[in-house]
Amino acid sequence: MWVNGIAQGLMWRAVNSDGTLTYSFVETLVASHPGFIVRFVGGAIFLSGMFLMAWNTWRTVRAPATEAAPANAQLA
Numbered sequence: 001m002w003v004n005g006i007a008q009g010l011m012w013r014a015v016n017s018d019g020t021l022t023y024s025f026v027e028t029l030v031a032s033h034p035g036f037i038v039r040f041v042g043g044a045i046f047l048s049g050m051f052l053m054a055w056n057t058w059r060t061v062r063a064p065a066t067e068a069a070p071a072n073a074q075l076a
Contacts, residue, residue: 004035 010033014022047055 001035001039004032006033007031 008028008031011023011028012021016022
């Protein structure tokens with residue numbers, strides 16, 4: 001997103017000799033589209049990791065109680 005911000009800033013600052021903008025707003029968005037796709041993919045991976053963490057936590061909390069080992073158990 002940082003690169004998209006730099007690209008958009010440079011495109012918005014570009015002016016023609018008569019003072020009008022060189023690039024339209026839509027052209028700026030089209031240039032930023034690959035960065036938006038990368039941001040979406042990264043966000044989807046992050047969100048799936050959060051769901052996996054929640055599932056893991058739920059399964060850990062709901063796990064059946066373990067039986068205590070006998071006090072006179074021998075170690076190998």
